[in-house]
Amino acid sequence: MIRPVAYTGYLVGGVLVGAPLSAGLLILGTLGAALSPVLVGLPLLALFALSGIPVGVLERRRADRLDRPAVRHRGPGDERGRAPAGPHRTPAEPGLGPWARLRFTEQATWRELAYTVLLAFVLWPLDLLVLAMVFALPGALLTAPAQLALSGEEIRVAKLWLVDGYPQASLIAAGGLLLLLALLWPLTLYARARAALARVLLAPRETEVRLAEVTESRARLVAAFEAERRRIERDLHDGAQQRLVALSMRLGLARLDAPPELADHLAQAHREADEVLGELRELIHGIHPRVLADYGLGDAIADAADRSAVPVEVDVELPRFTEAVESAAYFAVREALANVARHSGAGRAWISAGCAAGDRHGRRLWIEVRDDGRGGAVPSGGGAGGKGPGGRAGSGLTGLADRLAVLDGTLAVDSPPGGPTVLRMEIPC
Incomplete structure (x- = not known):
């Protein structure tokens, strides 16, 4: 009887969580949508979108407890009571801003929101319906003797059977017990399916775990x-x-x-x-140029332009970035200028750079290197590698793209025959 009781408690918990959750989501969603034209509702909509995170923590814990067998004694190393692993990564920087940016870009956040909405408006009414179907009629039958004792006269159990004596009431109570035992099996099946749905939507995916490990290890290597x-x-x-x-x-x-x-x-x-x-x-x-460490990327790019064999005009105003971003961007610019000098036949080059909002990573550092050479740089199918300006091989575009890819950066090449050639590099910052 321990497992049916646990499954029953799981469904009761779903009702207790889902009923107030539905009211809260309705209030947040309605106020957020109504006030969004005056921008006051945007924080409410953001709170609505992130509401699945605490719900996900609670529901993962409930599903995890449902699967674990009951034990009488817990050793010091027992894992019971600990929160199961979540699907979210740890932000690289402290603070609310980096945390919010990371959460809004993770698929797990939106899966948790989908489950939260499903729980608030679909699952908990189903849980309540199943509980009512399993316990309402057997409960009425089981309490037939008590109902008869309270009334002192004949009663109609569940508005179906007329009972006027204790032998008949006891027989109906026994039937109610058998019916309850029979209905506990479908209740268990439903509760298992309900918990499995929660795991599918809320448990960390293997690909997410491995991606987080690879991202963290790559950051450590850099x-x-x-x-x-x-x-x-x-x-x-x-x-x-x-x-x-x-x-x-x-x-x-x-x-x-x-x-x-x-x-x-x-x-x-x-x-x-x-x-x-x-x-x-x-x-x-x-x-590692001293100017890069002491004065930052902007001055280091200007220094690299002064050392270039081809005259370079620089239009760069940049803040300081992390060492990894500044180093990757600086050496990518140097390699691009070396390509211009070796392969393009250009008489002049231009460098511009800035920091703009990105699509998924927050801010992105962008750098453009343009020359007036003969063009013809041909990126390979696997990325921005392949032949350099003028169709000549060995231009270093592949190495340049690989250098940027270490930090999730990208390289775009626009080099029609006859020029000009434009290399655009972007790095999340």
Whole structure:
């Protein structure tokens, strides 16, 4: 009898949750729709959309308890009582804004809202109907002796049978008990189906769990890669570069007092040390430019434009972003400028950038690199790779697209024959 009691309690709980929920949703939806023209109703509509989240937590817990066998004793490691795993991801940043943006973009939020609406207007009336069908008639039959004792005269049980004695009332009560036991089986089947529907709509999907794990692991890898890049840059700057500077100074001082037969050799060694120092500085700049860390992406793009072999006009005003976003965007711009210099035959290039609202990710950083070259860049079918401007292979577009894809970024290429070529890069920020 334990399981039928649990299933009965599950359906009773559905009625107790669904009845007030339907009233609350009606009030929120009606007020939100009525007041939305004056913008006051928009928070109410947002609250309506997010109402499925707490309902989902409650319903997952109820369905989880329904499946677990009853136990008398709970050990310290028993999982009973703990909330089952939810389908939602943890926001990357603290605060209400990042949390709300993430919740509105997750499919689980809308599945929970669909279940909430279904519970409020369909499921709990069905639960109440099933409970009434199972317990109303057997209850009336079971209480026949009590009804007879209270009335003191003959009674009509369930408005069907006339009863005027206790033997007859007891027989009807026994029939009511048998009928109740028989009806508990369909009640159990309905409750199981009801809980299965809740699990289908509310339980985390395997693909969502794996996607969340992959997204989090990829973010950790990107952060670790950027930290390692900066460590290498710092070690080269503070170690090898300083020693080369000291060596160059010592060679310069040695030339002052060197005999004529050694002066030429010291001068050549001094020049080579200066050349190695310059190459090392370029290497350090390529690993992680100091201007990017100190002043941000806008100044770093301007610095890259100054170093370009093709004259570049820059129209960039950007705020600071995370290290991963700034690094990916900066090196993508450098690679794009290298492609312009190597393949396009352009006499001039232009860079513009900004931050705009995105479709699913909130803000998006966009950067356009345009040149007046001969065009003909041909992206491959698998992405923005393939041949570069002029139809030449090895342009680096594939690597550029892969660099952006690590952060869910995209690369669009518009390069008709004869030019111009426009590369548009977008990164969620």
